[in-house]
Amino acid sequence: MYGEDMNLIDISMEIKNGMVIWPGDPEVNINWMARIGKDSHANISELSFGLHTGTHIDVPKHFVENGWDMDSLDLTVLMGSVEVVEFPEDVNLITYEILEKQEMQNFERILFKTRNSRLWAENINDFREDFVALSACGADYLVSKGCRLVGIDYLSIAPFTDPKTTHVKLLEAGIVILEGLNLYKVQPGKYDLICLPLKLAGREGASARAILCATD
Numbered sequence: 783m784y785g786e787d788m789n790l791i792d793i794s795m796e797i798k799n800g801m802v803i804w805p806g807d808p809e810v811n812i813n814w815m816a817r818i819g820k821d822s823h824a825n826i827s828e829l830s831f832g833l834h835t836g837t838h839i840d841v842p843k844h845f846v847e848n849g850w851d852m853d854s855l856d857l858t859v860l861m862g863s864v865e866v867v868e869f870p871e872d873v874n875l876i877t878y879e880i881l882e883k884q885e886m887q888n889f890e891r892i893l894f895k896t897r898n899s900r901l902w903a904e905n906i907n908d909f910r911e912d913f914v915a916l917s918a919c920g921a922d923y924l925v926s927k928g929c930r931l932v933g934i935d936y937l938s939i940a941p942f943t944d945p946k947t948t949h950v951k952l953l954e955a956g957i958v959i960l961e962g963l964n965l966y967k968v969q970p971g972k973y974d975l976i977c978l979p980l981k982l983a984g985r986e987g988a989s990a991r992a993i994l995c996a997t998d
């Protein structure tokens with residue numbers, strides 16, 4: 783089922799100047815190099831940004847010294863059935879105990895919808911340190927369940943106060959992380975995911991377009 787009958791939800795962030803970025807990362811700069819007129823036949827833009835801007839994936843090389851990089855990425859990880867799990871507003875950290883209570887059989891691909899998605903709906907462009915994230919023990923749980931892909935609706939899967947541990951646990955297990963999702967309009971449930979990152983040779987991550995297709 784491909785084509786105009788597909789029920790698509792674009793869960794990617796818009797890349798634009800002034801958008802929210804991780805503190806210390808490069809600003810997004812997208813500018814016209816040429817405009818149609820007497821000096822040019824075409825409109826041409828240039829773009830510079832950090833690879834962890836907006837919707838993007840992390841692969842092991844991001845936090846693991848000898849981890850594999852974008853050249854080794856198996857695209858089938860990023861395409862296929864996925865479950866969107868929604869957590870109530872009062873969940874500030876996704877822990878082992880919280881995940882254990884989810885009635886899920888298949889953790890192969892999982893996207894976490896939290897109160898973070900409301901920030902995108904409200905166009906809040908200042909970086910928020912209090913975003914909802916996955917704890918280190920929550921990462922252990924996903925590893926034990928054979929997860930291949932985990933996504934979240936803010937710029938990092940890991941809490942602001944400890945960015946390293948959760949990333950290392952997931953990436954050492956070869957789990958691909960999909961960050962910077964906008965899940966505001968997405969109801970929890972099962973979908974098909976299509977996510978295609980840029981083919982950035984030898985890098986630790988890449989910008990991506992991510993789409994959900996309703997399965998029924």
Ligand SMILES: [Zn+2]
Pocket residue numbers: 834838839840937961987
């Ligand atoms: Zn990242």
